[in-house]
Amino acid sequence: MMTISEVSKNFNVSTRILRYYEQIGLLSSQRKEDYAYRIYDENAIRRLQQIIALRKLRIPLKQIALIFDDAKQTQIVEIFTGNIIEIDHEITALNTIRDVLRIFVSRLNKSVQANIKINLLHDADIIKVIESLSLSRINFKEERSMYEINKASEIIGKLKAKDVRIIVLPPCTVASYHFIGENPEETVGDVMDKFIRESKLYEIKPDARMFGFNHPNPSANKPYHGYEDWVTIPEDMEVPVPLTKKRFEGGIYAAHTIMFGDFHEWEFLHEWANNNEKYAPNYSEQGAEIMSGCLEEHLNWVYASHMGWPENGIDGQLDLLLPIKLK
Numbered sequence: 147m148m149t150i151s152e153v154s155k156n157f158n159v160s161t162r163i164l165r166y167y168e169q170i171g172l173l174s175s176q177r178k179e180d181y182a183y184r185i186y187d188e189n190a191i192r193r194l195q196q197i198i199a200l201r202k203l204r205i206p207l208k209q210i211a212l213i214f215d216d217a218k219q220t221q222i223v224e225i226f227t228g229n230i231i232e233i234d235h236e237i238t239a240l241n242t243i244r245d246v247l248r249i250f251v252s253r254l255n256k257s258v259q260a261n262i263k264i265n266l267l268h269d270a271d272i273i274k275v276i277e278s279l280s281l282s283r284i285n286f287k288e289e290r291s292m293y294e295i296n297k298a299s300e301i302i303g304k305l306k307a308k309d310v311r312i313i314v315l316p317p318c319t320v321a322s323y324h325f326i327g328e329n330p331e332e333t334v335g336d337v338m339d340k341f342i343r344e345s346k347l348y349e350i351k352p353d354a355r356m357f358g359f360n361h362p363n364p365s366a367n368k369p370y371h372g373y374e375d376w377v378t379i380p381e382d383m384e385v386p387v388p389l390t391k392k393r394f395e396g397g398i399y400a401a402h403t404i405m406f407g408d409f410h411e412w413e414f415l416h417e418w419a420n421n422n423e424k425y426a427p428n429y430s431e432q433g434a435e436i437m438s439g440c441l442e443e444h445l446n447w448v449y450a451s452h453m454g455w456p457e458n459g460i461d462g463q464l465d466l467l468l469p470i471k472l473k
């Protein structure tokens with residue numbers, strides 16, 4: 147048996163991704179009596195190794211689920227064949243890129259020797275070759291293509307156009323729980339889940355909201371990181387130990403919705419804030435101690451907890467909330 151933290155360290159997979167694999171049905175874990183953390187048996191470890199192997203072969207998660215459910219293995223051939231075709235297209239594109247770059251290098255070497263400056267992108271024939279390339283095929287990164295990462299300005303433009311909302315969070319009273327140790331997100335979530343169900347918070351406050359943030363951020367210098375959850379409550383409500391009651395002053399935030407597991411999109415939201423013409427980041431002076439004041443709002447979390455996490459519940463979504471101010 148291995149704990150979730152041991153699995154995370156041994157296989158270099160974040161605990162969030164492990165929980166996401168469970169959420170979508172690719173992986174399973176167990177809970178021992180009187181033991182707070184998820185544990186994984188030999189079968190689960192073997193399944194995780196299979197998932198990692200298939201991801202390294204760049205098989206999408208939806209197709210991995212089909213592979214595991216395909217007892218007769220009839221779909222596996224189709225899935226692998228389809229991926230081979232995509233890779234063949236990509237190899238062709240990469241070979242073309244290599245040939246164009248070799249032409250550029252050759253011409254540049256000649257121009258340098260002759261002390262002549264040339265504009266390589268004035269060659270109409272080469273431009274036509276480059277324009278024929280499909281950038282979507284050049285996909286070097288597991289979850290997000292290298293093109294998307296390196297061309298952040300274009301992604302920022304897309305976020306600016308449709309995916310970033312400017313919201314004002316009003317001042318409110320919250321019930322808070324903070325934990326530093328092994329698997330803090332799950333520990334904190336379990337405590338909050340128990341509080342919401344036992345207090346029947348959703349009946350008292352149907353508009354209750356759940357926020358969370360690293361406290362402190364993961365660091366190579368520390369064995370554990372921490373996480374803190376807030377749930378909005380009526381101002382006159384008392385909270386049981388170990389929760390504490392806090393006042394949140396609110397503020398202006400840039401909000402971007404993600405599906406659970408897509409936490410890499412924090413990078414894009416930070417870039418959007420750093421390059422926006424109207425707004426600037428308004429990070430907390432405590433910095434990484436509290437994720438610089440950024441929040442993760444777990445949408446529909448309070449409702450799902452109140453309903454006992456129904457199997458046919460709403461897909462997990464979060465709002466990434468970055469504090470901003472007018473320039």
